[in-house]
Amino acid sequence: MIQRKKPERFRLRRTMIFLSAQKPGLIKDPLIYGADSLMLDLEDAVAENQKDAARFSLYHALKTVDYGDTEVIVRINGLDTPHWREDVRVCVAAGADGVRIAKCESAGDVIAVEKAVEAAEEEFRKEKGRTLLMAALESPKGILNAQEIAAASGRMFGIAISGGDLRRTMQVSPVRGGIELNTARGLVVLAARAAGVQCFDTVFTDLNDEEGFRAEVLLDKQMGFDGKSLVNPRQIAAVHEIYAPSEKEITAAEKIVRAVRENAAKGVGVFTVDGKMIDIAFLPGAERTIALAKACGMYKGEL
Amino acid sequence: MINKVGRDIPDELIGRHGVYMGAGYRDGETYTKCGVRARICEKPQGSKLVGSIREAIEKCGMKDGMTVSFHHHFRDGDYVASMVMKEIKAMGIKDVTIAASSLGTAHDAIADMIEEGIVTGIQTSGIRGRLGEVVSAGKLKTPAVIRSHGGRVRAIEEGDVHIDVAFIGAPTADEFGNARAVGGKSDCGVLSYAMADAKYADHVVIITDTLVPSPNLPASIQGIDVDYVVCVDAIGDPAKIAAKAARMTNDVRELTMAARCADVMAATPYFADGFTFQTGAGGPSLAVNRYLEPKMKAKNITMRWALGGISAPTVTLLESGLVNAIIDTQDFDQVAVKSAGENARHFEISASQYANPANKGAFVNQLDFVILAALEVDTDFNVNVLTGSDGVLRGAPGGHPDAAAGAKCCIIVTPLMRGRMATICEHVVTVTTPGECVDVVVTDHGIAVNPSRPDIAAWLDAAGIEHTTIEKLKELAYSIVGTPEPLEWEDKVVAVLEARDGSILDVVRQIKPYRFE
Numbered sequence: 001m002i003q004r005k006k007p008e009r010f011r012l013r014r015t016m017i018f019l020s021a022q023k024p025g026l027i028k029d030p031l032i033y034g035a036d037s038l039m040l041d042l043e044d045a046v047a048e049n050q051k052d053a054a055r056f057s058l059y060h061a062l063k064t065v066d067y068g069d070t071e072v073i074v075r076i077n078g079l080d081t082p083h084w085r086e087d088v089r090v091c092v093a094a095g096a097d098g099v100r101i102a103k104c105e106s107a108g109d110v111i112a113v114e115k116a117v118e119a120a121e122e123e124f125r126k127e128k129g130r131t132l133l134m135a136a137l138e139s140p141k142g143i144l145n146a147q148e149i150a151a152a153s154g155r156m157f158g159i160a161i162s163g164g165d166l167r168r169t170m171q172v173s174p175v176r177g178g179i180e181l182n183t184a185r186g187l188v189v190l191a192a193r194a195a196g197v198q199c200f201d202t203v204f205t206d207l208n209d210e211e212g213f214r215a216e217v218l219l220d221k222q223m224g225f226d227g228k229s230l231v232n233p234r235q236i237a238a239v240h241e242i243y244a245p246s247e248k249e250i251t252a253a254e255k256i257v258r259a260v261r262e263n264a265a266k267g268v269g270v271f272t273v274d275g276k277m278i279d280i281a282f283l284p285g286a287e288r289t290i291a292l293a294k295a296c297g298m299y300k301g302e303l
Numbered sequence: 304m305i306n307k308v309g310r311d312i313p314d315e316l317i318g319r320h321g322v323y324m325g326a327g328y329r330d331g332e333t334y335t336k337c338g339v340r341a342r343i344c345e346k347p348q349g350s351k352l353v354g355s356i357r358e359a360i361e362k363c364g365m366k367d368g369m370t371v372s373f374h375h376h377f378r379d380g381d382y383v384a385s386m387v388m389k390e391i392k393a394m395g396i397k398d399v400t401i402a403a404s405s406l407g408t409a410h411d412a413i414a415d416m417i418e419e420g421i422v423t424g425i426q427t428s429g430i431r432g433r434l435g436e437v438v439s440a441g442k443l444k445t446p447a448v449i450r451s452h453g454g455r456v457r458a459i460e461e462g463d464v465h466i467d468v469a470f471i472g473a474p475t476a477d478e479f480g481n482a483r484a485v486g487g488k489s490d491c492g493v494l495s496y497a498m499a500d501a502k503y504a505d506h507v508v509i510i511t512d513t514l515v516p517s518p519n520l521p522a523s524i525q526g527i528d529v530d531y532v533v534c535v536d537a538i539g540d541p542a543k544i545a546a547k548a549a550r551m552t553n554d555v556r557e558l559t560m561a562a563r564c565a566d567v568m569a570a571t572p573y574f575a576d577g578f579t580f581q582t583g584a585g586g587p588s589l590a591v592n593r594y595l596e597p598k599m600k601a602k603n604i605t606m607r608w609a610l611g612g613i614s615a616p617t618v619t620l621l622e623s624g625l626v627n628a629i630i631d632t633q634d635f636d637q638v639a640v641k642s643a644g645e646n647a648r649h650f651e652i653s654a655s656q657y658a659n660p661a662n663k664g665a666f667v668n669q670l671d672f673v674i675l676a677a678l679e680v681d682t683d684f685n686v687n688v689l690t691g692s693d694g695v696l697r698g699a700p701g702g703h704p705d706a707a708a709g710a711k712c713c714i715i716v717t718p719l720m721r722g723r724m725a726t727i728c729e730h731v732v733t734v735t736t737p738g739e740c741v742d743v744v745v746t747d748h749g750i751a752v753n754p755s756r757p758d759i760a761a762w763l764d765a766a767g768i769e770h771t772t773i774e775k776l777k778e779l780a781y782s783i784v785g786t787p788e789p790l791e792w793e794d795k796v797v798a799v800l801e802a803r804d805g806s807i808l809d810v811v812r813q814i815k816p817y818r819f820e
Binding site for chain 2: 032065233
């Protein structure tokens with residue numbers, strides 16, 4: 001029986017790949033694709049009369065397949081369905097790293113799920129607080145309440161836009177350049193940063209439009225999203241490539257980290273690196289670049 | 304008697320070449336090729352055209368107990384073998400042995416003739432479909448003999464197989480029997496596998512659906528070797544002979560394996576200007592071409608030649624100048640067929656030139672790389688491409704054992720699991736390619752290098768390519784899909800698998816149908 005180690009609330013989450021828990025062939029060995037996080041789906045990808053079978057597969061997959069360091073999140077059914085409480089129980093019992101709350105609209109929704117998670121952790125004798133939460137914002141109300149949702153629980157690690165429902169309600173369709181979701185994306189990034197959690201952009205579903213996909217990933221990176229939800233393993237490599245730091249960025253980050261450490265030891269707070277003023281405030285950004293470079297296999301130095 | 308790959312070969316089956324003693328065991332041996340029965344034609348001669356297949360069979364004097372041969376260039380679209388066999392059956396001839404270069408799903412009619420006792424012997428390099436099921440069920444009177452493409456030519460030249468009548472389907476022929484593989488209705492590009500048959504059979508019959516004016520040159524099959532020519536309505540189904548273009552896979556799993564395979568190749572010193580290469584037609588093997596192109600361009604090198612079965616991606620490399628020549632024995636799509644007919648750097652060779660171990664040096668011996676697929680690979684690196692996990696004959700050694708033995712670097716590309724089947728396993732059902740000929744196994748879950756090749760392991764380390772052991776891959780597979788229960792067999796041997804040199808590599812027994820307890 002696999003025992004997954006305690007999930008990390010903050011970690012690299014560039015790519016989150018949706019996999020239907022109804023399909024054993026999809027969930028038996030998705031590690032080979034190299035995504036940062038797996039999103040095993042109990043919601044829309046599972047037929048209404050197959051929810052129980054999907055939960056069964058999900059439980060046994062988590063108990064028998066070693067997903068290693070790849071994060072395993074489960075998308076549960078919405079709070080307006082009869083399924084979500086049982087979904088939460090199976091997630092906790094199986095030792096999933098986290099739960100994605102579908103159609104989240106308020107802090108109250110997060111708290112409701114948190115309570116169910118807590119009860120399940122007690123029921124299945126899991127460490128209290130082990131199971132992480134994230135919320136999918138799929139409605140205008142959810143987007144506008146992003147800030148309270150992101151800050152609703154110490155278990156929350158991030159918020160994600162779910163564009164399908166949102167676009168329908170907003171009466172728009174996908175547009176090159178993303179103007180139709182511009183405000184929503186901006187609000188979500190702001191809310192996430194204000195609450196100190198991560199944020200993830202919605203899926204891109206047209207698999208034949210590789211150019212459009214790459215453009216959207218670049219937009220996400222430039223807007224400050226931590227990563228993107230994906231519908232097909234084919235999309236993973238492009239996200240990792242676009243999110244990878246450049247050699248120049250890595251060199252600069254390495255210099256900054258070293259300089260901050262050396263100067264701190266000497267008692268110096270502000271100094272220059274390659275003609276630019278640097279202080280302690282630059283450290284987290286530089287460390288993030290190094291971590292990303294390591295994840296991309298681009299940095300093998302000592303830091 | 305236990306052979307070099309640990310298989311117990313029943314004594315009564317061991318013939319003049321003994322059991323398998325290791326790759327290269329007969330290297331350097333000399334022998335006298337089997338004599339060929341010829342017929343003197345001194346007088347002025349008319350057309351060799353006869354009215355029907357039946358007339359040709361009658362003129363060849365076919366009787367009970369004879370051996371007939373066919374080639375597999377028409378693949379799943381072949382009409383010739385079934386057409387001829389139906390005629391043989393209608394004439395009441397019995398106890399026939401079929402010596403084909405491969406047999407497959409186009410030959411269900413022959414399966415019926417095995418059950419009826421008309422066909423009592425099968426010698427082939429591939430056996431699929433209903434034919435495989437019937438033989439596995441023990442219905443063939445004598446054990447089928449399975450040989451590699453190179454081994455088949457060796458067997459013909461050494462006299463292990465004597466072909467009484469070769470029936471050679473040819474896309475075009477003139478009335479004197481000069482036959483070619485391009486220019487007709489059912490083009491197949493090359494006729495490599497039929498060449499030994501034309502040279503060694505007592506009687507040779509060309510069957511075509513496109514009669515062309517003489518001289519039909521340059522001919523793949525020479526009129527001097529041909530007794531009769533028959534023109535029929537259709538020799539095959541063009542759509543099944545060659546698909547439009549082999550589709551490059553979109554499957555991320557296959558692409559990942561292909562990319563890793565190209566990385567392994569590029570990490571070896573063989574990946575240098577003028578390297579030589581062969582790849583199979585499976586998804587991941589074919590996709591390797593895609594990842595080679597940028598690596599070759601980056602290193603500013605070209606490939607001297609690509610060998611074996613050819614499809615569109617290889618032709619694209621030829622046309623872009625990255626490959627200097629194609630040496631072709633089989634065409635898998637219409638792009639390859641067209642190139643074989645038109646491109647002066649695209650050459651047709653015989654199966655003997657391709658892979659025969661019993662000549663003074665086949666092209667496989669000069670391969671730097673060969674990329675091959677597998678149904679199973681075991682922890683001794685033995686490969687099975689013949690029997691399914693249920694023990695039923697459903698595959699083809701083809702050129703697999705030949706290219707693996709000849710190449711400096713043989714890479715097997717296979718997913719770790721197929722459904723609930725572990726591809727990397729403790730013991731393969733049947734050894735078709737000995738582990739000593741396999742150097743690297745690339746799976747979707749990791750790479751394993753044969754411990755007999757520490758040099759390759761060191762090159763991968765130097766290039767920063769992670770690799771593990773074949774045991775670890777097997778354990779990973781078993782941890783996910785479970786440990787398979789051993790198959791259960793009857794005592795009866797239904798097929799004998801010969802190594803390239805004619806020695807016995809393995810036997811396949813009749814399957815015991817699985818029963819739920």
